[in-house]
Structure formats: C-alpha cells, structure tokens
Amino acid sequence: MSSADELARKIADHMRAREGTGAAWNIEIEEAREGYARIAMIVRKDMLNGHHICHGGMIFSLSDTAFAYACNSRNMETVAQNATIAFLAPGREGDRLVAECQEQALTGRSGVYAVTVTNQKGEKIAVFQGLSRSLGNPVLKTD
Amino acid sequence: MSSADELARKIADHMRAREGTGAAWNIEIEEAREGYARIAMIVRKDMLNGHHICHGGMIFSLSDTAFAYACNSRNMETVAQNATIAFLAPGREGDRLVAECQEQALTGRSGVYAVTVTNQKGEKIAVFQGLSRSLGNPVLKTD
Amino acid sequence: MSSADELARKIADHMRAREGTGAAWNIEIEEAREGYARIAMIVRKDMLNGHHICHGGMIFSLSDTAFAYACNSRNMETVAQNATIAFLAPGREGDRLVAECQEQALTGRSGVYAVTVTNQKGEKIAVFQGLSRSLGNPVLKTD
Amino acid sequence: MSSADELARKIADHMRAREGTGAAWNIEIEEAREGYARIAMIVRKDMLNGHHICHGGMIFSLSDTAFAYACNSRNMETVAQNATIAFLAPGREGDRLVAECQEQALTGRSGVYAVTVTNQKGEKIAVFQGLSRSLGNPVLKTD
Numbered sequence: 001m002s003s004a005d006e007l008a009r010k011i012a013d014h015m016r017a018r019e020g021t022g023a024a025w026n027i028e029i030e031e032a033r034e035g036y037a038r039i040a041m042i043v044r045k046d047m048l049n050g051h052h053i054c055h056g057g058m059i060f061s062l063s064d065t066a067f068a069y070a071c072n073s074r075n076m077e078t079v080a081q082n083a084t085i086a087f088l089a090p091g092r093e094g095d096r097l098v099a100e101c102q103e104q105a106l107t108g109r110s111g112v113y114a115v116t117v118t119n120q121k122g123e124k125i126a127v128f129q130g131l132s133r134s135l136g137n138p139v140l141k142t143d
Numbered sequence: 144m145s146s147a148d149e150l151a152r153k154i155a156d157h158m159r160a161r162e163g164t165g166a167a168w169n170i171e172i173e174e175a176r177e178g179y180a181r182i183a184m185i186v187r188k189d190m191l192n193g194h195h196i197c198h199g200g201m202i203f204s205l206s207d208t209a210f211a212y213a214c215n216s217r218n219m220e221t222v223a224q225n226a227t228i229a230f231l232a233p234g235r236e237g238d239r240l241v242a243e244c245q246e247q248a249l250t251g252r253s254g255v256y257a258v259t260v261t262n263q264k265g266e267k268i269a270v271f272q273g274l275s276r277s278l279g280n281p282v283l284k285t286d
Numbered sequence: 287m288s289s290a291d292e293l294a295r296k297i298a299d300h301m302r303a304r305e306g307t308g309a310a311w312n313i314e315i316e317e318a319r320e321g322y323a324r325i326a327m328i329v330r331k332d333m334l335n336g337h338h339i340c341h342g343g344m345i346f347s348l349s350d351t352a353f354a355y356a357c358n359s360r361n362m363e364t365v366a367q368n369a370t371i372a373f374l375a376p377g378r379e380g381d382r383l384v385a386e387c388q389e390q391a392l393t394g395r396s397g398v399y400a401v402t403v404t405n406q407k408g409e410k411i412a413v414f415q416g417l418s419r420s421l422g423n424p425v426l427k428t429d
Numbered sequence: 430m431s432s433a434d435e436l437a438r439k440i441a442d443h444m445r446a447r448e449g450t451g452a453a454w455n456i457e458i459e460e461a462r463e464g465y466a467r468i469a470m471i472v473r474k475d476m477l478n479g480h481h482i483c484h485g486g487m488i489f490s491l492s493d494t495a496f497a498y499a500c501n502s503r504n505m506e507t508v509a510q511n512a513t514i515a516f517l518a519p520g521r522e523g524d525r526l527v528a529e530c531q532e533q534a535l536t537g538r539s540g541v542y543a544v545t546v547t548n549q550k551g552e553k554i555a556v557f558q559g560l561s562r563s564l565g566n567p568v569l570k571t572d
Contacts, residue, residue, distance in 0.1 A: 014193070015192075015193035016193075018193040018195070019191060019192045019193040019198065020187070020188045020189040020190060020191040020192075020198075021189065021190060021191065021192060021198045021200065021201070022193075023189070024189040024190070044163070045163045046163040046164065046166070046167040047163060047164060047167070048162060048163040048164065049158075049162045049163075049164060049211065050157070050158035050159075050161040050162040050165075050211070050215075050282075051220070051222075052161070055162065055163075055164045055204065055207070055208075056207045056211075056223045056226070057164065057200065057201075057203055057204025057205075057207040057208065058164070058200075058204065060200055060203045060204065060207070060226070061198065061200025061201065061203065061204060062200075064198070064199045064200040064203065065198075065200065068192065068193070068199075072193075077194070079194075079230070080199050080230055081229065081230060082227065082228065082229045082230070083199070083203070083227070083228055083230075084225065084226070084227040084228075085225065085226055085227075086224065086225045087222070087223055087224060087225070087226075139193075
C-alpha cells in the first residue's frame with residue numbers, strides 16, 4: 001500500500017470517528033485509498049420512508065459520506081458544492097448497502113466523484129455524482 | 144382551505160406518521176398544500192459531519208422529505224427518480240432548518256419540484272431540484 | 287426601471303452581441319433584469335435529434351444562455367459550475383421555446399438559478415437548476 | 430467484435446445520419462459499442478459564448494449526444510429524463526473535444542450513464558451524468 005493510500009485511510013477513519021453521523025448510521029469503511037472510498041450501511045427501521053422502503057435521503061447520505069472520504073483523501077479539507085442522485089431500485093429493511101466512490105476528475109480546487117450504491121445481491125440501487133471544492137487547509141496534521 | 148389542500152395535509156401527516164425517518168429526524172410539518180410542503184428540522188449532534196457542521200446528507204434528507212410530501216399531495220403514490228442539491232452555507236448544531244418545496248411542473252407522470260432550505264436567520268443553506276414519477280396508486284383511500 | 291435593471295439589460299445585450307451562439311441560435315432577449323432573464327429561440331431543423339424532436343442539448347443550451355444572462359446581471363463576471371436539467375416534453379420543429387430564469391439564492395460567490403422552458407402553448411418542456419461562481423471581474427466597464 | 434457491438438455501431442451511425450445536430454455540430458463517432466460511445470467535435474467560433482470560450486450548452490450537447498448513442502445502443506428507443514453536468518475547465522476555439530460515455534447501471538427501463546469530456550491535451554473539461562428511460566420501440570428494424 002502506498003503512503004498516499006495509507007494517509008487516505010487514516011483520514012477516512014479520522015472523519016468517521018469525528019462525525020456524529022458515522023455512529024448514528026453505523027457506517028463501516030471497507031476500503032479507503034487516494035481518491036476512492038467504499039463504505040457500507042445496514043438499512044434500519046428508522047431509515048424507512050412512508051412507503052416502508054429506505055428513505056432516499058439515507059441512500060444519498062451514504063453516497064455523500066463515501067464522497068466526503070474520497071474527496072478529502074489527499075489531506076486537503078474539501079466540501080461538497082453540488083450533488084446529483086438517480087434512484088434505480090428500492091433499498092429494503094435489513095439490506096446491506098455498499099457505496100463505492102471513484103474520482104472522475106480533479107482540476108485545481110474542483111473535483112468530480114461518481115458513487116454507485118449496490119445491495120447485497122449486487123443490484124444497483126442508485127448512482128450519484130458530486131462536485132467538490134477544496135478549501136486549502138489540511139484535514140490531519142501529518143508532521 | 145380547499146379540499147385539495149386538506150387532502151394534501153392529511154397525506155403529509157399520514158406519511159410523517161408512517162415513516163421511520165419522520166420520528167428519527169423529528170420532522171415538523173409547518174404547512175402542506177397541493178403541490179407544496181414546508182417542513183422543519185433542528186440540527187442535532189448526531190447529524191454533524193467530520194467538520195462539525197450539518198452533514199450534507201441530512202440537508203438533502205430534509206429537502207427530500209419536503210419533496211416527498213409535495214409530490215404525493217394529489218394522492219397519487221409518487222417516487223423520486225432524480226434529485227440535485229447545491230450547498231451554499233453550512234448548517235450548525237441547534238439550527239432550525241426549514242425546507243420549502245414548490246411544484247415547478249407536472250406533465251403526465253413526471254413532476255419537477257424545487258426546494259429551498261433556509262436557517263432561522265433567513266440565510267439560504269441549499270437549493271434542491273427533484274424529478275418525480277407517479278406510480279398510479281392512491282396513497283390514502285379516500286372513500 | 288431601476289438602474290440595476292438597466293445595467294442588467296445592457297449586460298445581456300452585450301453578451302448576446304459578443305457570443306457566437308447568440309447569432310447561431312438566433313436568441314431573442316425578451317426581458318433582462320437583475321437576477322432575471324427571459325429569452326426565446328425557434329426550434330430549427332438543424333436542432334433536431336435522431337427522433338426528429340428538439341435535441342436535449344439545444345433545450346439545455348437555451349436554458350444555460352438565460353442562466354448566463356441572469357447570473358452575470360450584477361456586472362460580476364460569473365461562470366456555470368454545475369447544471370441539471372429535467373426533460374418533461376418534446377420540443378418540435380418550429381416551436382418557439384421561452385426560457386425564464388430566476389435567481390433562487392446568492393451567497394458570497396455562489397448563486398443558484400432556476401430556469402423553466404415553455405413552448406408557445408404554455409406547456410412545460412424542461413426545468414433546469416444552475417450553480418454559478420463569480421470570478422470577481424466586471425463584465426462591462428461602467429464608468 | 431460481438432454482434433451486439435456491431436448493432437450498437439449501426440444504431441449510432443443511423444442516429445448521426447438522421448439528426449440535424451450531427452451535421453450542424455460535425456459530430457464524429459470514434460467508437461460505439463453496447464452501452465458505450467466515444468465521439469468528438471471541434472469547437473468553432475459559432476460555439477463560443479460571450480467570454481469567448483466554448484458555450485456550456487455545446488459541451489453539454491456533445492455529452493448528451495454521446496449519452497444518446499450509448500443509451501439507444503441495445504436497439505430500444507430511449508430518451509433522456511434528467512442530466513447533470515459539472516464544468517471543470519474551458520474549451521477553446523479549435524479544441525477537439527472528446528466525450529466518452531459509459532453505462533453505469535441499467536435497471537428495468539431506467540439507465541444511468543456517465544460522460545467525461547476531455548480536450549486534445551487530455552485535460553478534463555466536464556463530467557456529466559444522465560438518467561434515461563426506454564420507450565420500448567426498436568430504433569432499427571433488424572429482421
């Protein structure tokens with residue numbers, strides 16, 4: 001593993017530990033590398049909408065969390081400016097949803113990331129595109 | 144109040160009562176009319192991200208909930224197909240965020256809705272656009 | 287008419303005159319005010335796609351042009367960062383499409399604009415949301 | 430080359446020949462396979478905006494054309510429902526822009542496609558995500 005990838009994993013773990021949502025949603029980091037993150041979440045009753053399927057907000061939240069880990073992975077504090085999500089299939093109570101985020105482009109302070117959300121059967125649940133902007137500060141002090 | 148608006152309010156209340164997220168996020172319905180919903184949520188510690196501001200996923204979730212109430216308001220079961228959000232300013236712990244959703248267009252089974260999220264000082268936090276598709280079943284039996 | 291609105295109109299006319307696309311697409315400015323623009327375009331044969339309806343790219347281009355006039359209207363050079371469009375109904379050859387753009391939010395350097403595209407029968411063809419970023423230079427010298 | 434890929438190329442060529450925009454924009458098909466298309470366009474003076482860079486509408490139009498070829502590639506007539514584009518760097522007069530479209534997901538009638546636009550130096554100009562819906566008719570009669 002390269003040191004860039006080790007740093008990316010350290011940053012994802014640091015963010016996961018600091019964020020209130022990481023514990024609230026029980027986010028599990030499967031892998032985090034430079035410009036990449038793959039995370040998982042189990043759909044619980046308190047994540048269901050009025051039709052008793054996973055609330056679109058939670059599918060977005062999972063995607064957005066993977067996006068945050070990936071776009072901060074170079075140790076530059078980076079925020080989301082815009083995000084789009086297409087919903088393809090429902091998530092069900094008990095489903096284990098995996099969000100995989102890959103960097104599509106990084107140009108100056110702007111980055112674009114694609115996230116795919118898949119359930120335990122390999123069915124695509126949603127596809128997400130996020131536009132990030134880096135603020136220029138480090139996330140972690142690395143000296 | 145028209146009977147269409149009364150029905151819209153009944154549907155929003157029904158969805159709020161049935162959804163796990165309504166209680167989990169403590170969603171308050173301020174107003175619900177045909178093609179319109181305005182709802183509020185207080186930002187809690189368990190909604191904060193690693194930078195200690197409101198997680199973008201929760202701002203989206205609030206917007207998406209207002210969208211769901213508005214696009215189901217004609218008593219046709221309707222789901223989100225796509226949604227986009229632009230993030231403009233951070234939400235802070237304790238902020239009361241209000242999401243106001245208005246119908247922009249309704250053509251056959253497809254609808255477009257715009258949501259603006261504002262904090263208690265009137266600052267715009269985010270703007271959202273959602274594309275819905277109705278499935279053709281009633282949400283509530285009204286006979 | 288306020289002087290802010292007069293300046294906005296002058297800027298839109300200036301942009302329309304300078305851009306290659308303004309003549310290529312025969313863009314007509316119906317109204318331009320601070321944070322607002324309404325423009326029109328006739329759908330021609332060379333704007334049709336393989337299904338012989340107006341190419342989505344041209345519906346986007348019309349929307350994006352209205353967005354450009356509106357977001358530059360305060361005489362700050364401003365560019366699009368992200369845009370989303372939902373397509374609701376086809377445009378036909380000979381249709382006169384009108385794109386109306388309204389500012390939804392302006393926070394620091396970022397703005398959000400909504401555009402609705404309508405045909406001559408008042409049918410909604412598309413709805414667009416654009417996120418802009420101002421670069422800080424004037425569009426017109428005004429002294 | 431598989432027969433599915435041969436059919437995809439035939440469909441792209443057919444669409445290119447029928448569409449008014451194909452000739453108007455001088456679209457060149459570099460490759461078309463099942464769920465994939467890569468096409469090119471040279472930025473001309475009549476594609477420039479008021480800042481004398483390529484109009485965002487034309488960058489979208491190129492992306493949307495690649496998307497159309499890819500999502501119709503299985504010989505099911507398919508239309509765009511929603512599309513999002515992030516703009517990363519300007520296109521200049523004379524640039525040769527290449528749009529590469531890949532299928533991300535296909536679930537029932539809905540598909541999601543990602544397009545990356547790159548210039549002749551390999552710089553990323555824009556990233557696009559499109560949501561399609563198939564209408565159920567063939568594009569080409571294949572018997």
